[in-house]
Amino acid sequence: MTKKVITIGNASGYWGDDPEALTRQVNGGKLDYISMDFLAEITMSIMQKQRKRDPEAGYAKDFLPMLEKVLPRLLANKTKLITNAGGINPGACAAAISAMAGRLGLNPRIAVVYGDNILDQLSELKAKGCDFKNMENGKAFADVEKQIEAANVYFGATPVAAALAWDPDIIITGRVTDTGISIGPMVHTFGWRWDDWDKLAAGVVAGHIIECGSQATGGNFSDWHLVKSYKNIGYPIVEMHADGSFVVTKHPGTGGLVSVDTVREQLFYEMGSPKAYITPDVVADFSTIHLEQEGPDRVRVSGVKGYEPTDSYKVSMAYSDGAKCVGEIAISGPNARRKAEAFAAIFWDRAGKDFVATETEFFGLNAFHRSMGRDEEANEIIMRLGARDYDTKKLRQFAKVVPSVILGGPPGVCILGGVGKVQDIVSYWPALMPKAAIHPRVALYSDGFKEDKDVTNTQSGRFRANESDIQVAEKPRDPVRAAVATAGAPLYEICLARSGDKGDTANIGVMARSPLAMAFLNEYLTAQRVKDVFQELCLGRVVRYRLDNMQGFNFLLEHALGGGGTLTLRADAQGKTFAQALLRQLAPIPEQVLAEVKQLRTATGT
Template identity: 35%
Template sequence: MRIGNFSGYLGDRFTAIDEAMAGDPVDVLMGDYLAEVTLAALAVTYDPARGGGWVDYFRKQLRPHLATIAERGIRIVTNAGGFNPEGLAAALREDLAEAGVDLTVAHVEGDNVLDRLGEFHTDGHAMEHLDTGAPLKDWGVDPIAANSYLGGFGIAEALRAGADIVVTGRVTDASLTAGPAAWWHGWTPDDWGPLAGAITAGHIIECGAHATGGNFSGFTQVPGMVKCGFPIAEIAADGSSVITKHARDGGMVTVDTVTAQLVYEIQGPRYLNPDATVHLDTVRLSQVGKDRVAIAPVTGSPPPPTAKVAVFAQIGWQISQMLFCTSPNVAEKVALLRDQLRAQLEGHVDQLDVTPLGTAAEDPHSQWEATVPIRVMATARAPEALKPFPAAVGSLYLQGFPGFHHDGGAQPVREPWPRIDYWPALLPAELVPNTAVLADGTRLEAPVSSRWATPEELEQGRSPEPPAASTAATAGGRRIPLGELTYARAGDKGGNSNVGIWAPDPEHWEWLRSTLSTSAIRELLPEAKDCDVVRHEFPYLRAVHVVLKGLLGTGGSSNLRVDQIGKSVGEYLRSKHVTVPEELL
């Protein structure tokens, strides 16, 4: 079967469905909209009494193509239902009736457990934070959203019952592919091997152009990079797959672009999903044609006995403003700005963060080469406490450092906005239903695996530390940026940043693994000095993978870093200089 992606996040290219419909044939089109930060944003605005809570962006994308979708028999699967998949399903039925198109819409529910948190607490489920171990009751704020990550068999049940369009809430990103594959090939929940293969393919195409050259370290080599096309996964009955793309569109599919997505937002060699545990350290990739990368059958084992739950709560308010200073004396100017703002805001705000971005050029050729941006952010529990912030910033134009200014083409920020925090937790999987609801109200419970994984089967572990590079190799080497010989991709999982860095050239693998020891990573990334650094090796991918625990605070929606979800950590690592033996150059 052929599954094409048309969205990797809320805000992805609006014309994606137009492009997919004009591209190569597919059996299923799937769209992913629900990143953790997207759920956090939706949680602020969703009010069950007023409806909404879904991604209307998807509805607008789909509306012009309803007749053609019916004519071609394409199935549509998406998590654009957000907090209200039932509501989006009803809205789509209205669109179909208005267009006179006969398609059946079903939705999948069970992920929303907000109203059951009290019940879980009473029954002894503490929902401890995955990183800190603290019980949810000690958070000190009231959750506004709690959604469990569902597997793909609710989607499969809806498709088996004849649904043409399936709308879900919070399923895992890979479930949007694994569910249709299970339906198409008739897999059961105990087919862990084929399911693991489909989950792997789903993980690769879930982020759209991430697999075709987008956000790729080797972007200068990507043809048609101005508008990368969307990927397609061809999934066989044994779970093996080929990743490709629409031939008419830009971008490319190579072992390296697929590797980039494979190491994205993982926690180690065990990729835990509600339908199977994927052994990522068994994955092998091979280029089998232009824009065609094969993934051999992947080792799979039973799924974990627990379901991950994403809980969100508003923990306060925040406000920020971008300012600029010009050399010389940048450090002294930033220090003065910090002191002046503290003097005015102390006692009002809870946190004040002043972060200069970059350094000014020596002997600059233009004013902008001499200019350093400064991001200023403040947080507080109540919005009233941040009211003095705009006035405090505005008062420094004549009494601050010389050359103080903001972007003259942008309006200064005046109002704070909600600050949402994230709490990842676990629940016994049997407590979370995965239910397909058909257009006539029929409810179909998804089947489950006959066995759960043991703790030993789920252990991520750490790879042994590599032997230290020899003194002779170090002495005879040359200092160059790590990125001259490597590619990287970074992602986020709650408060943890993950980075996969790999060697495209097989001759460089032993050097890379010996160079990137845990201690070396700490030296290269001083920002991670207080983090628990968990290191893994993926020899078949020639990749070193690290998890930097706590680098992102408690999550992308609440930390004060400018790079909130760690998107640039991999490129930052590639910019660091390391010693390379001359024979490798």
Template identity: 35%
Template structure:
């Protein structure tokens, strides 16, 4: 690839393993495109693929991607669109070979390359990672770039950072150097925006009622320029919308502080500037980059044990007393109890009059927490609270996973580009690194002058998006105007955040300010226990945590309402 005056148009067709199957075809056929990316991996996905690999050593990759190529490989080759995907999961070489086989069966000859080195499982003990089921380092963009420079039509990777799927093609196309920090950081920001597919075009958006044709939103694409700036847009005529709001929401998704660290560059999210350039076009500029940290993140997934649950439905009066009776009757079970007060007084429907009491059991013996506890619950049917019933009959226990993030020196992580002709290129670790430190929060803007206030939901004046990072959750909150930002920056302190979300009251909460985005990001450590697969709470991925926050009532200046 060689750089030119025109931007590189990089689209996305998958935000997770299970995303819209038709998206690959839609993106290839819907408009001009140079590169198509697909993100299939998440912390939970690695655990699923690890279990697949236990049953079949030849498995371990996202089979959906192969099925999508059945009808689209010819189109991609004909249009000269190169495909870069992390669907290789735990077996990128296996998926690359499967793509070649598919090409032969279709009478096509795609040049297929892959990136490997992220799988550290054989060296887990040596690196101090314990005995996990999977242990994969988050590789960067340069292996992808080497594959594309060697003429690959399709590049398959294992665990790379999500943003590397965009930064790699951009680096190859524009001929960036390893220390072009600002350009690389700009591409990382663009990659972060489009990596989750339609979340950038109105999906899961706080103000979703403002988004047109959300029944079938189009997938996003980034027009990346030689300096790393970009324009986020989508194919003409597709549903959804690209606005400063939708891009802001996605920028806040699953981040920590102002320094967004990766294996290639640390992007300064506090330097990001957004500007609406036209309908469905948002320009990202001003992003500054710094050398990456000296260590690389490694995601370790482990089978933590077995899990089972029983749900009791409590209806009508005396909900708390009914729940207490069940707990006393099943006190011999080592269970985690949660009472969800979904009931309403004087309800017109029985379901609206009911609450749910959930008992979760964990252990290493699936027989001990399998059907016996469920049977013990059912045996109470005629001997417990009035209206007794459960949501499901007794069931077997199921395995659950534990995710932990570790960090190893970058020099300890191999990074190899396996080219279309079988040649191998070793990617050196970064020559310059910088220890990661927090950015000190800048002085907030002046507060609004005193005035009348009204008790109302926070979400009337602020958007939010939340997500998971291992056992931690993040909640990004942004204001839609300068006055609202002045109020938000002074009102939503860490202490107020804990008050509004009592589940976080006893946990470490860190606030990070991003004034350019008129946003605050809160990181709550430990809310998700041992990660998504552990299922520590009703919303195990914290996807709705931001919406809970927006629903809480606070005193809002009437001028903002």
């Protein structure tokens, strides 16, 4: 008999997430599946370097002790675990799990999804017509080809679903999309067709909600004060129905919060074009999502529409791009700001500015929000000094200058962390390639790969997004200074926000607290205004999309992260602080808008 509902819980949103999350998910109640996400664009290059030093490395080794603690109960519960912890060496990860299980007297059935690592196939694929040009700026692959250190294809759910046909206890994958490891179980369990776009799109939305772990259950939440406890925070669980509707929840008795607003915020996280959330399996339309609070810590999601996917896979590459060095000095006492500015002048006079890029940030004053913040006197400031270049000799000299200035300037200072370390930079190169050029592979693992086979890709077309109500701002109206209001109420009073990143683009999702607030924000918070406010940080366009179904807006800020990833010299490499910078801005909010929001928040206890 086909199941009508399955439960999928997430236990990791990134490499370095809470190591106890898996234990809480396994011990908190029976689940059909648990998914764990460990990979990011830069992670693959780190793993590639590890594998160069050790052929048996190249996967998330932190995963093994997490699994060891719960493996007996996981198997007893018949909960299947699916994770991309395999990195660029999923076979070695499977072997390590098998060996660990053997020591425990256990013999789990392990499947492996691989074939995404195309580093050694680039020349062959180029000969077949894959040009690998940069999908964001159109630059030719030849510009970076010799510096490529990692190259991985984003596979979708098809190999995961194929592997589940073997009834494994654990599936270890390489670079499978965050949503793919969630959709696979749905297709396998419910028998969804690969051209049932609406159901697949619902799977994408479910996967997107849970992929970042506790960000859906109260983590990074604008209204963080509503979360009664962050102790033992519950990680998200999806109760997926065969018709594509689902409920987002968490285990009872855990910390955190599941509400329409926590789910809304996560849906906006790292969102691009709302009507075209592109995955290898389907294109999901986020403008069709309907959210409803079903009960305490339960949000029902329905109405999702989807479309035929594109004929391409995304390829994530990483390439060597020079080096950087950062040093920090703490300044305290009266006139801390003036002293910090004096130290910066002394430092750069000694170090020079003959570098590809430099950065000076004042923590405790304006490091994250620049002139968007209020001009207040600080008791102490940490001055962060950074330089980027292709000449490591210059950077080593830069590092020596940082501690050398503390005795030759204003008083009340100390060096933090000693001499700065010169770090290699690995930059991100996103590209596309035809799906027909490569196939995922799956295998059972038992002292090596068994029953190894190709997986047929899902059918694909040439989807083109049909967005409407888009605003674009190219340049600030006043290029001299940011447009920061000095009177009014903070935007936080009438909206929530969350920010994320993709490469050098930051996104800020803004969600109104009431219909009148939505109407006001539609007129006031334009793409042009956001460009004016963020002009010091955002050097490219600002694009605004409106989503009436979620009573919000998605802003894309291009060239806003100083290069992003490991390339940037900024402390906030991923735009995590952008949403808070926007929420603190003052605006001439009408009294009737504030009154409606207050009334709604009082009625709902938020």
